[in-house]
Amino acid sequence: YKDVTSISCVGCNSVEKKIYVNLNYTVPCVRLLNATHQIGCQSHLSGNVGVLHVLESEENLDWVLHSGLTPPYLVILESSLFTRSIMMKLKNGSSRVAGVAVVTPNANPSQGTSPHTSCPNENTGVYTENYDPTMARCNVTVWNPLGTGLSYEEFDFPIFAMKEDNDTQVIRQCYMDHNRAGNGSTPQYPLCAMQLYSHMSAVTDTATCMRRNNINFSLSPEMVCDPLSDFNVWASTRPLNNTAKGHKEGESVVLAAARLDSRSFFFDIAPGAESGVSGFVALLAAAHALRNATQEAPPPRNILYAFFHGETFDYIGSSRMVYDMEKNNFAVDLDNIHSVLEVGQVGLHAESRLWLHSDPVSRKNSSVNEEVKKLILRLQSAASGLNVSVEEPGFSQPLPPSSFQRFLRARPIPGVVIEDHRSAFTNSFYESMYDNAEYLNISYPPDLTPDEQLEYVTDTAKALTEVATVVARTLYIQAGGAESRLGSINADPQMVTRILYGFLVRSNNSWFQQLIPSDLVSHLSESRCFVYYLLDSYGRAPALISPPTLLVQYLLANLTGSTVNVSQDDCWNQRVEEQDKESKHMYSYLWVQGAAPPNSTERVGFCMRSAARLSKALSPAFDLHEYTSKDYSTWTESRWKTIKGRIFLVASHELEMLTLGVGVGVLLTSLMLTYIMSSKADILFSSGREPANATY
Amino acid sequence: MNLERVPNEEKLTLCRKYYLGGYAFLPFLWLVNVVWFFKEAFMKPVYTEQLQIKKYVKRSALGLLLWVTVLTTWITIFQRFRAEWGEVGDYLSFTIPLGIP
Numbered sequence: 001y002k003d004v005t006s007i008s009c010v011g012c013n014s015v016e017k018k019i020y021v022n023l024n025y026t027v028p029c030v031r032l033l034n035a036t037h038q039i040g041c042q043s044h045l046s047g048n049v050g051v052l053h054v055l056e057s058e059e060n061l062d063w064v065l066h067s068g069l070t071p072p073y074l075v076i077l078e079s080s081l082f083t084r085s086i087m088m089k090l091k092n093g094s095s096r097v098a099g100v101a102v103v104t105p106n107a108n109p110s111q112g113t114s115p116h117t118s119c120p121n122e123n124t125g126v127y128t129e130n131y132d133p134t135m136a137r138c139n140v141t142v143w144n145p146l147g148t149g150l151s152y153e154e155f156d157f158p159i160f161a162m163k164e165d166n167d168t169q170v171i172r173q174c175y176m177d178h179n180r181a182g183n184g185s186t187p188q189y190p191l192c193a194m195q196l197y198s199h200m201s202a203v204t205d206t207a208t209c210m211r212r213n214n215i216n217f218s219l220s221p222e223m224v225c226d227p228l229s230d231f232n233v234w235a236s237t238r239p240l241n242n243t244a245k246g247h248k249e250g251e252s253v254v255l256a257a258a259r260l261d262s263r264s265f266f267f268d269i270a271p272g273a274e275s276g277v278s279g280f281v282a283l284l285a286a287a288h289a290l291r292n293a294t295q296e297a298p299p300p301r302n303i304l305y306a307f308f309h310g311e312t313f314d315y316i317g318s319s320r321m322v323y324d325m326e327k328n329n330f331a332v333d334l335d336n337i338h339s340v341l342e343v344g345q346v347g348l349h350a351e352s353r354l355w356l357h358s359d360p361v362s363r364k365n366s367s368v369n370e371e372v373k374k375l376i377l378r379l380q381s382a383a384s385g386l387n388v389s390v391e392e393p394g395f396s397q398p399l400p401p402s403s404f405q406r407f408l409r410a411r412p413i414p415g416v417v418i419e420d421h422r423s424a425f426t427n428s429f430y431e432s433m434y435d436n437a438e439y440l441n442i443s444y445p446p447d448l449t450p451d452e453q454l455e456y457v458t459d460t461a462k463a464l465t466e467v468a469t470v471v472a473r474t475l476y477i478q479a480g481g482a483e484s485r486l487g488s489i490n491a492d493p494q495m496v497t498r499i500l501y502g503f504l505v506r507s508n509n510s511w512f513q514q515l516i517p518s519d520l521v522s523h524l525s526e527s528r529c530f531v532y533y534l535l536d537s538y539g540r541a542p543a544l545i546s547p548p549t550l551l552v553q554y555l556l557a558n559l560t561g562s563t564v565n566v567s568q569d570d571c572w573n574q575r576v577e578e579q580d581k582e583s584k585h586m587y588s589y590l591w592v593q594g595a596a597p598p599n600s601t602e603r604v605g606f607c608m609r610s611a612a613r614l615s616k617a618l619s620p621a622f623d624l625h626e627y628t629s630k631d632y633s634t635w636t637e638s639r640w641k642t643i644k645g646r647i648f649l650v651a652s653h654e655l656e657m658l659t660l661g662v663g664v665g666v667l668l669t670s671l672m673l674t675y676i677m678s679s680k681a682d683i684l685f686s687s688g689r690e691p692a693n694a695t696y
Numbered sequence: 697m698n699l700e701r702v703p704n705e706e707k708l709t710l711c712r713k714y715y716l717g718g719y720a721f722l723p724f725l726w727l728v729n730v731v732w733f734f735k736e737a738f739m740k741p742v743y744t745e746q747l748q749i750k751k752y753v754k755r756s757a758l759g760l761l762l763w764v765t766v767l768t769t770w771i772t773i774f775q776r777f778r779a780e781w782g783e784v785g786d787y788l789s790f791t792i793p794l795g796i797p
Contacts, residue, residue, distance in 0.1 A: 042795060201794040211783065212792055224794060 021170060023645040027161040030267040031200035033209055033225060034314075035627060035634040039151070040200070043099065043158040047197040050074030050098025051650065052175045055081055065093040069186055070652075072098035074194045076171065079105050083113070084148040091155055099158045099196045101645075103168055108438050112428020115265040118147035120431075124314040124633060126405040127398050132361045135398040143400055145424050151265045151431070158196040160645055161266045161433075171647060178649065189652035196645045201225070202638035207627035209636060225636040229618035230309040231545050232317045233260070233553045235287070235560050236331075237294040237303040237479075239586040239611040246328035252301045253332055254478050255415075256471070257318070257342040257403045258283040259311045260552060264433040271436040273504050274427045278347030278440065278464060280307050280552065281499050285468035285491040286343075288559035290476060293489050299481035301338055305560075307552055308403045309617040312431060314633030317617035318403035322410050323632075324615065334407075339375060339478060340415030342404045345427055346467045347440045347460065349420035352388045354467065357419055359404075360396045362412040371414035375478060379416065382473035382486065388466045393422050400425075418471065437504040454501050454509050461497035468496060499555065507551070514595045515554045518603075521593075523547035545614065553612055557590050561610020564589075571607035588613050699736060707736060708745040715752040723763035726756040 031040035053064055054076045064073045073096060077086070082102050090097050119138035127135045134140070162168050174192040181187050202209035202225035209225035240248065258280040262272025271277075287305050294303065310316025324330040346354065356376055363369040376392060383390045399405055402417045420426055429435040442460045444453045468491035476489055502512045508524040516524075524547065566576055571591040574584035583589070590608045597604060621632040628634070677684060699707060711733050718726040730753055737750040778785040779797040786792060 045795065199795055203795055203797050208782070208786075208797075211786060215786060215792070217790075220791065222794070 020646045020648045021167075023162070023167050023647070025163055025165065025167065026196075026643060026645045027266045027269060028196075028198040028643050029155075029159045029161075029265055030198070030640065031202060031638040032228075032313075033202055033204070033206045033636050033638065035206055035621075035629060037152075037154070038202075038204060039154050040638075041155045041157065041159045041198060042200050043196055043198045045199045047195040047199075048072075048074070048098040048158055049193055049195045049650065052076060052171065052179055052192045052194055052647070054172065054175050055086075057081070058086055061086065061089055065089065065096055068096070070189075070191060071096040074099045074101065074196070076100075076175070077102050079103060080109060084150055087150060087153070087155075090157075091153065094156055097157055099160070099194070100155075101160045101162055101171075101194065101196070104161050104163055104433065106164055108429070108434045108436070112146050113434075114144055114147045114428065114430040114432050115150040116144055116147045116263075116431040117149045117152055118142050118144045120144060120147075120312075120401040121314055121405075123630070124319070124406075125399075125401060126359070126408040132398075135361070141397055141400075141423050143425055144430050146428055147430065151263070158198040159265075160196055160198070161269070174647060189655065190649040192647060193650035194645060194647045197642050198640060199642070200638040200640050202636065205627075206634045206636045209638070210622075210627050223639055225638045227618060227622045228310055228313055228316060228633075228635045228637060229616070229622075230261075230317075231549050231553075231614040232309055232321060232617045233307040233549060233556055233612060233614055234321075235305050235556050235610060235612040237290065237560070237611075238298060240302070240304075240331040241585045242331045242613060243585040245330055247333045248331070248336055251332055251336045252338045253304045253336050254301055254475060255304050255306060255337050255340045255407070256283060256286070256475055257306045257308060257340060259344070259403060260307045260309045260317075260549065261312055262435070263312045263431050264435075266433060269433045270431075271433065271504065272431070273435050273437055273440045273442075274345050274347040274429070275431055275435055277500070277503050278345055279343045281496060281503070282346050282464055282468045282471060283307070283343045284499060284552070284555060284559060285465060285496045286472035286475065287556065288495055289468060289472040289489050289491040291560055293476055293481065293485055294479075297482065297485060299476060299479035301479040303475050303479050304332070305556065306403075307556070309549060310619075310633070311403055313635040314619075315403060315406050316619045316633045316635070318406040319632050320617050320620060321615060322406050323620040326410060330615065334411050334413075337407070337411075337413055339371060340404050340407055340413055341375070341471065341475060341478065342402050342415065342417040343467075343471055344400060344402055344417050344419040345425065346418060346420050347464065348426050349388070349463065349467070352463070352466070353420070353422075354383075354388055354390045354470070355419050355422045356390055356392050357397065357399050357402075357417040358392070358415070359399050359408055361398075362408060362414070365412060368412050368414045372416065375414060375416050375474070378477045379418075379470065379474045381483075382477065383470045386466050386469060388463075388470060390418070390470065397423065418467070437500075440500075440504070442500060442504060450506060451510055453505065454498055454511060455494065457493045457497045458500070461500055462493055464500070465491045465493040465496045495559070502551070503548070507547075510595075512551065513593070514603075515558050515592055516551065517591055517605075518593045520547065520550060520554075523550075549614070553614055554590060554592065554608075557588070557608045557610035557612040558592075560612060561587075561608050563606050564609045566607040566609075568605060568607070587611060699732070704743055704745045707733075708748055711736075711749050711752045715756050718756060718759055723760055726760040726763075729753060729756040730760060 029041040031038055031042055050072045051070050051074065053073045055061065064075055075090065075097060077100060079102060090100060120143060122137050129136050178190065178192040179187050212224050215221065259276050260280055262270045262276040264270050283305060306321065308317030311318060321330065325333045356379060358372050363372055379390050399417055400419055404415050404417055407413055427435065429439055440460050442458050444456055448456060472489050472491060473486050476486065477483060498511050502509055512524060513521060566589065568591050570577060571589045574589050576583050587609050591605055592608055593603045594605045596602060619633040621627060621629040621634045711729060714725045714729040733749055733753050737746060737753040778789065
């Protein structure tokens with residue numbers, strides 16, 4: 001406050017800077033809406049002001065909720081106190097609670113905690129009452145037992161996250177100096193207070209906010225919310241004609257699926273190391289391992305790699321792809337799919353064991369069961385000779401939350417989901433901000449430069465490489481390839497460690513910079529956090545693609561495609577030469593900026609030809625305008641105007657009223673004086689002159 | 697305009713114009729009529745046109761009262777129940793508040 005402002009603002013004399021200290025790093029929790037509920041946090045339009053209180057323990061809550069004399073309070077929580085019981089108590093006492101600020105530590109807590117629900121996506125998976133009542137609602141296995149469901153609660157005060165940095169020290173110091181009740185005496189005004197702004201525009205549910213988006217005749221039409229949308233990334237080993245949508249005669253496709261996204265309680269923080277990154281990195285490495293084999297000795301079936309976005313929010317990406325396939329809006333359709341192999345959470349496999357989950361209900365059909373058994377045998381033979389073992393859980397258990405469930409909703413397709421947990425998740429930070437590189441034990445020796453760290457092969461990378469090799473070999477045999485070639489299919493640990501570094505440690509590294517075009521470079525940020533979705537301005541402007549999705553697309557293009565000698569102009573126009581009109585159906589051409597040769601600083605770009613494409617991941621509910629749909633995801637995110645926070649000293653209510661009263665008194669007195677003086681003006685100001693004639 | 701210097705016939709025409717104009721869904725004209733001609737109608741010594749002016753002022757006051765009642769009732773109901781009306785409430789509104797139902 002006073003001291004800090006004078007240091008940080010040299011030479012400026014603004015009164016505002018003498019009163020307020022603005023917080024630099026503010027991460028809010030935002031409001032999301034679906035067909036029936038609104039979740040997240042809301043603040044008043046003019047911010048929520050509360051007297052600071054640093055919570056020491058759960059018993060200390062009594063001061064905030066009952067005995068404190070100066071409500072409303074703004075509670076500062078250490079991350080260990082950010083638990084469901086404390087947050088629920090604060091939620092119930094919300095007339096005295098102005099907001100919560102959570103201080104996130106630099107190291108992960110020792111105890112696992114997940115803000116997600118304990119049964120993720122229970123309403124939009126395949127296990128409904130119709131499919132199998134014994135398996136619905138996680139009756140057999142609770143997948144996320146550490147889940148508190150905090151991310152899906154509604155709070156009517158703002159909740160912000162702060163890092164342990166100078167700002168937080170200022171806040172603690174302010175609390176110590178002014179608000180601390182010393183020796184039983186109550187703290188006196190002026191007290192240290194914080195104001196948090198995170199006013200969300202949308203309210204009630206998705207149908208309401210979409211309706212308010214579209215009202216035509218209001219004076220100031222304002223968008224209040226946006227549907228969650230991004231893009232799926234997909235590629236095939238044998239190029240598919242992407243312009244001719246619908247069923248492709250004679251194509252039999254093995255679908256290899258993984259998930260791209262993740263989330264946490266707060267907005268825009270979603271590292272998702274084990275929840276998402278481990279899976280798609282393994283699949284990317286498998287795609288790379290299969291490049292040579294599928295080109296030299298192409299197997300009879302095609303392999304389609306699909307990276308789905310938005311799976312956290314009721315399977316946005318996979319439901320959209322299934323919908324597109326059903327409506328003949330995709331390069332292949334559901335009849336072309338032979339089987340599915342999905343790579344789930346594979347980063348933590350203790351004792352190097354992987355578990356193969358399959359759906360018992362569809363396996364009651366003997367032909368599906370045969371295919372699944374064959375797939376499992378191929379997985380086991382692919383893992384032989386490697387440092388990892390694969391087995392089935394050994395009892396009848398439904399599939400864990402996975403994109404494959406959406407495909408099963410449409411057709412009984414044989415498929416297997418590879419996970420590192422036999423029953424409940426081993427991930428103790430599922431969809432949490434602590435699910436980061438540290439949790440996966442990605443550690444580098446000290447004193448390495450960023451480029452050296454990029455190339456250093458961590459143990460996690462080695463383990464993930466094994467998984468990728470298993471996946472690649474299985475896909476090859478599943479597609480009908482020859483067993484003799486299996487030994488030559490190996491994932492590259494160098495590639496795996498680089499991708500892990502780029503997504504979990506620092507995305508602005510030299511390798512990523514080579515793989516992307518120059519206009520994307522500015523999007524690579526220093527601090528690695530996975531953006532979990534981006535918002536579509538629903539028809540009014542071209543949808544933006546989030547940087548991580550683009551990164552995955554360029555990576556997939558680089559790992560499965562090849563360089564072609566095409567000029568930059570032709571590359572941008574998806575053609576090989578001036579007259580070429582055919583190539584764009586089968587391939588996609590991407591111009592990347594490449595590396596600078598050793599003796600110059602100019603990068604030499606080149607054109608990458610691959611079958612990697614994007615497909616829209618927007619829930620079909622928004623295309624069909626069914627905003628109360630129970631079948632599809634209806635998640636939208638509210639819009640907001642400002643997100644900021646500031647601290648200042650606040651005076652007692654009595655003092656404020658006194659100041660107002662004195663001001664009103666002065667006003668009335670001056671009015672009265674003026675009236676008296678004007679009515680007695682002739683007496684007061686007589687100067688002996690004749691009064692002027694009445695002019696009116 | 698200062699009514700002191702206006703002849704009585706003109707006062708009567710003015711009052712009548714305002715009274716008739718108020719029927720075009722313009723209750724403010726009636727309000728102005730009542731406030732402006734109140735002194736003329738009830739507090740000045742009697743003159744020929746005063747009876748008619750009194751009639752117009754009384755009728756304007758009645759019309760004004762009716763409008764005030766109707767508008768107050770509608771505004772109270774709308775402000776109280778707009779949130780519960782959902783779709784209908786949104787379509788009836790010019791500006792919908794952000795962030796609250």
